[in-house]
Amino acid sequence: MIPRFKPELGVAELRALLGPHPGAVAHLEQGFARKFGAAEAVAFPYGRSALWAMLQAVGVHDAEVIVPAYTCSVVAYAVSMSGNRPRFVDIRLDDYNMDLDLLAAAIGPATRAVVATHLFGYPLDLDRLTAIVADAERRWGHKIWLIQDCAHAFGATWRGRLVGQAGDAALYALNVSKMMTSIFGGMLTFSDPELAASVRRWRDAQFRQPSWRKPWFRRLYLAAAAAAFTEPVYGLTWWLQERTPWLDRLTRSYHLDDQIAMPPDHLDRMLDVEAAVGLVQLERYDAMIARRRANAAFLDENLRRRAGWVLPPIVEGATYSHYVVRVPDRAACVAAAARQRLHLGELIQYSAPQLAPYGHATSEHPNADLASRSTINVPVDAACNEARRGHIVAVLNGLAP
Ligand SMILES: *Cc1c(COP(=O)(O)O)cnc(C)c1O
Numbered sequence: 001m002i003p004r005f006k007p008e009l010g011v012a013e014l015r016a017l018l019g020p021h022p023g024a025v026a027h028l029e030q031g032f033a034r035k036f037g038a039a040e041a042v043a044f045p046y047g048r049s050a051l052w053a054m055l056q057a058v059g060v061h062d063a064e065v066i067v068p069a070y071t072c073s074v075v076a077y078a079v080s081m082s083g084n085r086p087r088f089v090d091i092r093l094d095d096y097n098m099d100l101d102l103l104a105a106a107i108g109p110a111t112r113a114v115v116a117t118h119l120f121g122y123p124l125d126l127d128r129l130t131a132i133v134a135d136a137e138r139r140w141g142h143k144i145w146l147i148q149d150c151a152h153a154f155g156a157t158w159r160g161r162l163v164g165q166a167g168d169a170a171l172y173a174l175n176v177s178k179m180m181t182s183i184f185g186g187m188l189t190f191s192d193p194e195l196a197a198s199v200r201r202w203r204d205a206q207f208r209q210p211s212w213r214k215p216w217f218r219r220l221y222l223a224a225a226a227a228a229f230t231e232p233v234y235g236l237t238w239w240l241q242e243r244t245p246w247l248d249r250l251t252r253s254y255h256l257d258d259q260i261a262m263p264p265d266h267l268d269r270m271l272d273v274e275a276a277v278g279l280v281q282l283e284r285y286d287a288m289i290a291r292r293r294a295n296a297a298f299l300d301e302n303l304r305r306r307a308g309w310v311l312p313p314i315v316e317g318a319t320y321s322h323y324v325v326r327v328p329d330r331a332a333c334v335a336a337a338a339r340q341r342l343h344l345g346e347l348i349q350y351s352a353p354q355l356a357p358y359g360h361a362t363s364e365h366p367n368a369d370l371a372s373r374s375t376i377n378v379p380v381d382a383a384c385n386e387a388r389r390g391h392i393v394a395v396l397n398g399l400a401p
Helices: 011-016 024-035 047-057 073-081 100-106 126-140 193-206 214-228 231-243 246-251 272-302 330-339 366-374 386-398
Strands: 040-044 064-068 085-089 111-117 145-149 169-173 186-190 323-326 375-378
Touching: 011 214, 011 272, 024 040, 024 186, 024 272, 040 047, 040 193, 047 073, 047 145, 047 169, 047 186, 047 193, 064 073, 073 085, 073 111, 085 100, 100 126, 111 126, 126 145, 186 193, 214 231, 214 272, 231 246, 272 323, 272 386, 323 366, 330 375, 366 375
Parallel strands: 064 085, 064 111, 111 145, 145 169
Antiparallel strands: 040 186, 169 186, 323 375
16 A cells, blocks of 8 residues: 655664664754754754743743644644643645734734744745744834744745744754654754754753663664555555554554643653664755655646645745645545555644634634645655656546546
């Protein structure tokens, strides 16, 4: 079965699991900063830990933090767990990003930070975004932290400029479903070395040494993931996920969509073995992203245009973490593709403000609501070579209207 995404894991990543790699975390921080145009990078065990730490390290507390209504649940939960309140801003349906007109209207006297997500790898308009935040700072007379959420947008550019370079900090996430992986892991990057140093000090004081068992579990996990996402094994992986509770049980502490929580190890330092895998992936990054872009262009050229289907835009500088199509009947479409051994993802299948802990009405963020009910993810990852992507197009174009 063709997986909805496949992490690009080869012999080099598996070999990286063998060593203890002392000092790898610092090396990954340096390599990551260099690669994505930052002065400094600071590593964390998860992306959500990084956001949670950033807000606390700079003293944002009991404040409003603006986040898009259509984003990963952990973003809102990290904001809540940092002692702040997420304020949700609806998205635009043309590129799924926060609507900047609505952002300008939403920033109020209680706003102390904005998390600007470049969803699915689509760059936000950085000129407009930074102007809106600067205006609001003048108007309300206090600092408003601008954090770029680049979890889907490593290396994405807006008019030639890396999106992660704008604002105060950029956030990256490195689990196996992301653009590149360090098994798990998160990263903050900074253009201001002093700010980076103060966040690093905060991290070093708060985060602890993981247990001796954890590196072994992480090695096992990555080896299992490398196997689980290969085409021959993926049918079994899919079955375990869709038809049994077992995989869900294994991953539950990591992902709880319906309650504000963090994984039990969210205060651990990143492991050296994780960083060692990340270093290999950093080397591969340019090739992986070139492949994604080529695959997105291929899908755009070859998918049949049909009534009710909305293909995603092709945008200069985008990184296509997901290739997202809106369809009239998602459940039918996903089921029909699965019968032909193609797994379509359904991300993001919720609107963050409608999640149980927040409970907003659907009418408050209508675009996020619509997207959450109608999007499918067509595989676009680097493992989609010519044969695979040709097959994907054939299956999709052959689905009943
Ligand atoms: C994955 C993700 C994060 C954070 O990831 P972790 O799972 O905590 O590492 C943040 N923002 C977005 C948009 C994401 O997709």
